[in-house]
Amino acid sequence: MKTKSNLERVLEAGEFAVTGELGPPQSADPEVIRGKAKILKDYVDAVNVTDGQTAVVRMASWAACLIGKEEGLEHIVQMTCRDRNRIALQMDILGIAALGINNILCLTGDHQKFGNHPMAKGVYDIDSIQLVSMVKDMRDEKKFQCGEEMAVEPRLFIGAAENPFADPFEFRVARLAKKVAAGADFIQTQIIYNVDKFAEWMKGVRDRGLHERVKILAGVAPRKSVGAARYMKTRVPGMDVPDSVIARLQGVPKEQVSREGVKLCVDIINQVREIEGVVGIHLMAIEWEEVVPEIVETAGLVPRPRFVT
Amino acid sequence: MLISEQKPLEDILNYVEGDKSIFLIGCKGCAEGWGSGGEKQVAEMKITLQERGKAISGSVVVDMLCNSALTKLKLRSYKKEIAAADSILVLTDGAGVQTVAEVVNKVVHPGCNTLSSGGAHAEWKEAERCLECGDCMLEFTGGICPIARCSKHLLNGPCGGSQGGKCEVDADIPCVWQQIFDRLAKLGQLDKLDRLVTPKDWSVSLISGPPVKRLS
Numbered sequence: 298m299k300t301k302s303n304l305e306r307v308l309e310a311g312e313f314a315v316t317g318e319l320g321p322p323q324s325a326d327p328e329v330i331r332g333k334a335k336i337l338k339d340y341v342d343a344v345n346v347t348d349g350q351t352a353v354v355r356m357a358s359w360a361a362c363l364i365g366k367e368e369g370l371e372h373i374v375q376m377t378c379r380d381r382n383r384i385a386l387q388m389d390i391l392g393i394a395a396l397g398i399n400n401i402l403c404l405t406g407d408h409q410k411f412g413n414h415p416m417a418k419g420v421y422d423i424d425s426i427q428l429v430s431m432v433k434d435m436r437d438e439k440k441f442q443c444g445e446e447m448a449v450e451p452r453l454f455i456g457a458a459e460n461p462f463a464d465p466f467e468f469r470v471a472r473l474a475k476k477v478a479a480g481a482d483f484i485q486t487q488i489i490y491n492v493d494k495f496a497e498w499m500k501g502v503r504d505r506g507l508h509e510r511v512k513i514l515a516g517v518a519p520r521k522s523v524g525a526a527r528y529m530k531t532r533v534p535g536m537d538v539p540d541s542v543i544a545r546l547q548g549v550p551k552e553q554v555s556r557e558g559v560k561l562c563v564d565i566i567n568q569v570r571e572i573e574g575v576v577g578i579h580l581m582a583i584e585w586e587e588v589v590p591e592i593v594e595t596a597g598l599v600p601r602p603r604f605v606t
Numbered sequence: 607m608l609i610s611e612q613k614p615l616e617d618i619l620n621y622v623e624g625d626k627s628i629f630l631i632g633c634k635g636c637a638e639g640w641g642s643g644g645e646k647q648v649a650e651m652k653i654t655l656q657e658r659g660k661a662i663s664g665s666v667v668v669d670m671l672c673n674s675a676l677t678k679l680k681l682r683s684y685k686k687e688i689a690a691a692d693s694i695l696v697l698t699d700g701a702g703v704q705t706v707a708e709v710v711n712k713v714v715h716p717g718c719n720t721l722s723s724g725g726a727h728a729e730w731k732e733a734e735r736c737l738e739c740g741d742c743m744l745e746f747t748g749g750i751c752p753i754a755r756c757s758k759h760l761l762n763g764p765c766g767g768s769q770g771g772k773c774e775v776d777a778d779i780p781c782v783w784q785q786i787f788d789r790l791a792k793l794g795q796l797d798k799l800d801r802l803v804t805p806k807d808w809s810v811s812l813i814s815g816p817p818v819k820r821l822s
Contacts, residue, residue, distance in 0.1 A: 423805045426762040460766030465787045534767035534774035
């Protein structure tokens with residue numbers, strides 16, 4: 298074990314992992330986080346807390362993680378390169394580790410143009426791959442990016458994202474290989490609706506033996522309505538929503554669409570579980586957290602493993 | 607006026623390490639003015655490289671290398687010499703290097719770092735080509751600049767928002783990493799993208815460095 302992470306422990310034990318996601322509020326209200334944390338608690342091994350997703354100002358990920366931690370959640374702090382340079386990133390990395398958060402997901406970040414402050418100056422001092430490498434050097438070499446040494450290292454289980462549906466497709470496995478070489482311990486993928494394309498990407502991953510060097514969690518998310526699925530297809534960068542998915546939601550009476558969305562999500566979980574190299578799922582039910590218990594139960598993934606610490 | 611200076615010789619020699627024969631290009635515009643890639647510097651570079659066992663298949667100093675029509679016309683007379691070379695070393699700023707990369711289907715090495723555009727943007731006006739970062743990356747990106755043309759200045763390949771050759775920020779903006787990927791594929795150099803690019807030294811760039819110190 299490199300860290301005290303529950304997620305690392307679950308994966309090392311060979312259990313099929315389940316991670317969830319929690320979006321902090323656009324306010325200083327801690328109760329929103331407590332409410333969501335209570336719903337997710339017994340159904341996931343760790344919960345990502347987003348870092349200004351879609352570049353909208355929200356409570357800081359690390360702060361929301363601390364509130365969720367009080368409710369007994371294990372957290373994955375998300376950290377983007379959009380808003381901080383390497384100095385600020387390293388300060389936050391030291392801080393979250395000192396506060397007992399065990400996992401980090403290293404991201405470049407959604408461009409500021411998408412958010413509610415499109416006139417902001419984007420930072421992008423380093424990119425997500427360089428961030429992975431920086432955290433690894435801090436943890437394993439006790440070294441800051443500049444090369445200076447530190448007394449106590451941040452023991453973080455290091456994650457990165459990958460999108461099998463972005464272009465150029467031929468580069469997507471190579472990009473994963475770069476993240477693995479940089480030091481990623483686990484990967485959470487973009488939300489999967491096109492299972493065939495995901496399977497093709499996973500084949501490329503296995504051909505290079507990458508699934509043996511990094512833990513891959515397949516990204517899944519339920520859709521509540523036909524409109525929400527269409528929005529994903531046309532407006533969210535890097536998404537691949539096949540027409541068949543929209544047709545399936547359209548094919549049921551309106552009052553049953555959200556049920557069908559849940560069933561579709563469980564079906565996708567069952568399909569990706571069969572793919573060699575997938576060792577868990579990352580379930581992103583943002584602003585629909587109450588459906589998580591049902592999805593995890595229906596997929597036969599409860600109870601979650603518990604370790605005596 | 608684009609202000610450039612020659613890269614350290616060690617960097618240039620690393621770039622051309624696997625090349626036996628090289629074609630040299632300089633510019634009589636800004637690069638001549640700044641002494642980084644005019645007639646004199648091209649002649650000196652020829653000797654320097656020959657002393658290190660490289661063959662020089664030919665050389666040319668173009669009037670305004672950033673003018674792609676002019677460059678295309680001029681290079682036509684050197685078809686044979688360019689074909690005989692393994693690569694092209696361009697002794698001028700980032701705009702000139704990228705012009706050559708656009709008009710010739712051959713590996714292009716940047717021989718200079720671009721320090722400042724001094725407010726102007728050369729003769730190539732239809733797009734941002736150079737962000738004066740002071741540490742030219744064009745060697746690793748097929749002669750196309752991701753600092754100037756990627757919305758996130760990414761150095762390790764496209765982000766997850768690149769789809770159908772377009773940038774996630776705007777459907778009218780081409781994804782520069784798709785362009786880089788396509789060009790490196792054409793040149794048989796996709797392995798260049800496997801390299802882990804370390805964090806950039808922004809202190810030498812106009813974006814966050816002290817300009818007075820850089821240009822004095």
